[in-house]
Amino acid sequence: MIEKDLNRYSDRLRGYTELRLQENRNLDITLLNGSLVSNANISSGGVSARVFLNGSWGFASSTGLDDEAIGYALKSALDNSAFLDSRQKLGQSGLSTVRTVSDVHLGTGKPRRTQREVVDFLRAVDDYIVKSCRNLAGRRIWFGALDVEKSVLTSGGSAAYSMIPRTRIVLYLSAEKNGAKADLSKILGGCGQFEDVFGDTAWVFREIDRLSEHLAKKMDAVAPVAGSHECVLGPEVCGILAHEAVGHTAEADNVLAGGITKDFVGKQVASPLVSISDFANTAFGSVCPVPSYVDDEGVKAEDVAIIENGVFKSYLHNRTTAAHFGAQPSGNARAAEFCDEPIIRMRNTAILPGRSRLQEMISSVDKGYYLLGTGNGQADVTSEFMFGIVVGYEIKNGKIGRAIKDTTVSGVAYDMLKTVSMVSDDFSWLNGGMCSKLQRVPVGMGGASIKCRLSLGGR
Amino acid sequence: MSMTGICQDYLAALKQAGAEKAQCVLTSSERHIMAFEAGRISMFRTSRGFEAGLTAISNGRWGSSSSSALDAAGIASAAGETLSAAAASVADPARDITPSGPAGSLDNGVAGPDAGKMFDRLAEFLSDIKLRYPCLKFRTAHLSFSEEKKVFSNSIGLSLEARTGLYELLLIFCSAAKGRTSNFNHFIGCARDLSKPLMSWGGVDRLFEQSAEHMAARPLEGKFHGDIVVSPECLWDFLSFVTNDALRDNKMISGMSVYKGRIGERVAHRDFTLRSLPGADSMAAAYPVTKEGERTENADIMECGVLKNCLLSRYAAAKTGLRHVRSDGECYVVEPGKSELGELISSVKKGLLVTRFSGATPNERGDFSGIAKNSFYIENGRVLFPISETMISGNVPEMLKCITGISRERINSGYSIYPWISFSGINISGK
Structure with missing residues (x-):
């Protein structure tokens, strides 16, 4: 456990300074066709300091959580800011101060399972896959349990401690029949330690049954027709859309880097049916997949309504961009590891539910596609996006038809969002998201289902 | 201490x-x-x-x-x-x-x-x-x-x-x-x-x-089969299916690699040679020792289109019976071709100059689709205009067999040395 209260270092913080102690503890286990190919406890812990001097930032970090490491980080960060300041002489005024105090520990209250018990659990999952999945040709089970523990102290008086765990399993299944091959993957898990997330196997087995069903249908999949189509996107696809195609364009650092949303605030940018938010820690009465209470600049994490009823409302800010735009910082500055500086990140980004029933939405499509599962996704400063689709079906005359082969969907988000004609009344999170904007951090993504027009790759 | x-x-x-x-x-x-x-x-x-x-x-x-x-x-x-x-x-x-x-x-x-x-x-x-x-x-x-x-x-x-x-x-x-x-x-x-x-x-x-x-990019209209000329900066987006996936531990141990059992076979065009050279002076990112603690060796991955080596850890090599090369991969070099870049472009009747690819991770067979970003439309051998909202799809192993030209010019980024390569038979679909 890292030191919770850093106040004893407060007299060593010069000017505007942030001090952070952080340890990321990761248990990483992989079963490949039943063989244990990775089995490691990986921890990375250390200290970082960041100093703002007349517009120049200095940052330094060191492994170790002791006094020597803390002294090194504070001194080197100050030296680095002084070096830049002496060369550039920007003469900018200081950042505003905010004071937040917080202490959050989301670790389990149950007795901890041993690593052996976790491996046994995974072997039971592997056995179930072998027993239940038809035409199985290969399988991989990756397990990752990440505990992120950190303490932050700022010269403005913020003091925050948190321990946020996330536990995930990623299942990869391959099947083969008469020379035809198909593969699929699915992420299970979410916020919490192993004991709270994977307390029993029953729900995991149900998910495997669903995955096997999709895989069996995918064995006879047809290539989708390339071009623009009417589509219904499931919550997983909507989650990645909210994150990649909208959320990134709302990050204020991307706006300053030439982003298309530069003049969007207050404008109608999507169908009035569309609302998208970045939740800090709680949504619809429950803790989000990646809760954040205070960010790594010591700012209280607040929910941000990005789009409300189709109108663009707000960017995601750190202290610097908030000062630039004359806005309040929203607590979106997060760092992945102790050695990373905080940058603007999403937390839990989602398309909010509407009023339509999913079945009505599918029934209303004469010819199109129902897209349910995604691979990776990317979006650009122009909001041009692409997502891999790994689970999808044809819709013909309002009915779900044949499975489609892996494909990619693409479009320009703020064009596509104007075509949204229905939003479902249900909602779910994709619990295992990661965002790779410079530093890989856990994120939550989710949504309702939407009906829209979209371009598919294919034949 | x-x-x-x-x-x-x-x-x-x-x-x-x-x-x-x-x-x-x-x-x-x-x-x-x-x-x-x-x-x-x-x-x-x-x-x-x-x-x-x-x-x-x-x-x-x-x-x-x-x-x-x-x-x-x-x-x-x-x-x-x-x-x-x-x-x-x-x-x-x-x-x-x-x-x-x-x-x-x-x-x-x-x-x-x-x-x-x-x-x-x-x-x-x-x-x-x-x-x-x-x-x-x-x-x-x-x-x-x-x-x-x-x-x-x-x-x-x-x-x-x-x-x-x-x-x-x-x-x-x-x-x-x-x-x-x-x-x-x-x-x-x-x-x-x-x-x-x-x-x-x-x-x-x-x-x-x-x-x-x-x-000034604009959407491309229509859908066609064409050629793409891939820039050195973008080549990794396609070759990584080979170097970071199909020839690596997971796919070889699970037996799901498209290259399983194909060492010694021709799997790419005869003009295509790909090596990993962690010991080369020409490569700034050269490394003397592998992650496992062995002195590195340079490795041929494909030579004149023939698959020579996988990039397996010692464990995966022992598991599969295949050869372990003392390389973590990276430091990739594709041998130059005989044409100037201009000649590659002038031989394209209808296609794209692709300088960035934003696509989904290819599946186990190497099928890919995604957006040709920062790319240009080529018609009758001339680069006409920058494009947006244009998707390309194909299959990486098939692409490597359908190489129509490799440029003499190469770019050394310090991490790799790649030429421009043109491929035929790519599905291209505009708005």
Whole structure:
């Protein structure tokens, strides 16, 4: 456990300074066709300091959580800011101060399972896959349990401690029949330690049954027709859309880097049916997949309504961009590891539910596609996006038809969002998201289902 | 205490905890980064790190862990965790620690960092950009110097030290003016020193120029089968299916690789030769020792289209019976062709010059689809205009058989040396 209260270092913080102690503890286990190919406890812990001097930032970090490491980080960060300041002489005024105090520990209250018990659990999952999945040709089970523990102290008086765990399993299944091959993957898990997330196997087995069903249908999949189509996107696809195609364009650092949303605030940018938010820690009465209470600049994490009823409302800010735009910082500055500086990140980004029933939405499509599962996704400063689709079906005359082969969907988000004609009344999170904007951090993504027009790759 | 001494302490603790075989890889690193935005250097960052990677085998069971402890209690605790991981494992005869070779200390000879020189090169770069590319915007940009020292030691006599140093330039940028914005593009390159202006590294200058042109991108209409000419910066997006997936541990152990059982067979066009050269002087990112603690060797992956080697760890090689090459991969080189880039373009009747690909991870068979970003439309041998919202799809192994030309010109980014390559039979669909 890292030191919770850093106040004893407060007299060593010069000017505007942030001090952070952080340890990321990761248990990483992989079963490949039943063989244990990775089995490691990986921890990375250390200290970082960041100093703002007349517009120049200095940052330094060191492994170790002791006094020597803390002294090194504070001194080197100050030296680095002084070096830049002496060369550039920007003469900018200081950042505003905010004071937040917080202490959050989301670790389990149950007795901890041993690593052996976790491996046994995974072997039971592997056995179930072998027993239940038809035409199985290969399988991989990756397990990752990440505990992120950190303490932050700022010269403005913020003091925050948190321990946020996330536990995930990623299942990869391959099947083969008469020379035809198909593969699929699915992420299970979410916020919490192993004991709270994977307390029993029953729900995991149900998910495997669903995955096997999709895989069996995918064995006879047809290539989708390339071009623009009417589509219904499931919550997983909507989650990645909210994150990649909208959320990134709302990050204020991307706006300053030439982003298309530069003049969007207050404008109608999507169908009035569309609302998208970045939740800090709680949504619809429950803790989000990646809760954040205070960010790594010591700012209280607040929910941000990005789009409300189709109108663009707000960017995601750190202290610097908030000062630039004359806005309040929203607590979106997060760092992945102790050695990373905080940058603007999403937390839990989602398309909010509407009023339509999913079945009505599918029934209303004469010819199109129902897209349910995604691979990776990317979006650009122009909001041009692409997502891999790994689970999808044809819709013909309002009915779900044949499975489609892996494909990619693409479009320009703020064009596509104007075509949204229905939003479902249900909602779910994709619990295992990661965002790779410079530093890989856990994120939550989710949504309702939407009906829209979209371009598919294919034949 | 010296790194070798710390290594010995970890090994002793692993043995004390019950390891029959034990290995320790100590890494000490330092990184100096200057991050910049258009017009100014925004942050100077220094990071130092220390990590011990531990492996233990007990009763044929294997476990690993990492630690940054330097004190006796912390070292003993890390050793205990490693043995707990091993106890949680199952016996696997393919698991072993690295055999010993000649002891030694290897260094790539790059000295640094020179913070003053880094600042001056950046100031020159930013002033050049202001003059020549006034619409350029950076999302992320930095110049860094990284130094890493490693000590490899184990209970069967492995004793090797390695040091590497490297300057790296990372740029993620777009162009924006008068309400028009290009998509992001990126560059990553490295060098052993700062003797050359940053604008001359790899293809930086050309990428900035293309970014500016892309503010006028427009959608392509229709759908057709055509050729694509892929730039050196974009080639990795396709070759990584081969080098980072199909020829690696997971796919070979699971038997799901498209190249399973095909060593010695022709799998690509006869003009295509791909190597991994971690020992090449021409490569700034060359590394003398693998992650497993072996002196590296250069490896042919495909030679004249024939599959020569996979890129497997010692464990995966033992599991599959295939050859282990002493390379972590990377430092990839594609041999040059006989045509000028201009000739490749002039032989395209209808197709694209692809300089960035944003696509889904290809499936096990290598099927891919995605957006041809920062790309240009070619018709009757002429590059006509920059395009947006255009998708391409195909299959990587098939593409490698359908090479229609490889350029004589190549770009050395420090991490790879790639030419332009043209491929036929790609599905191209516009808006």
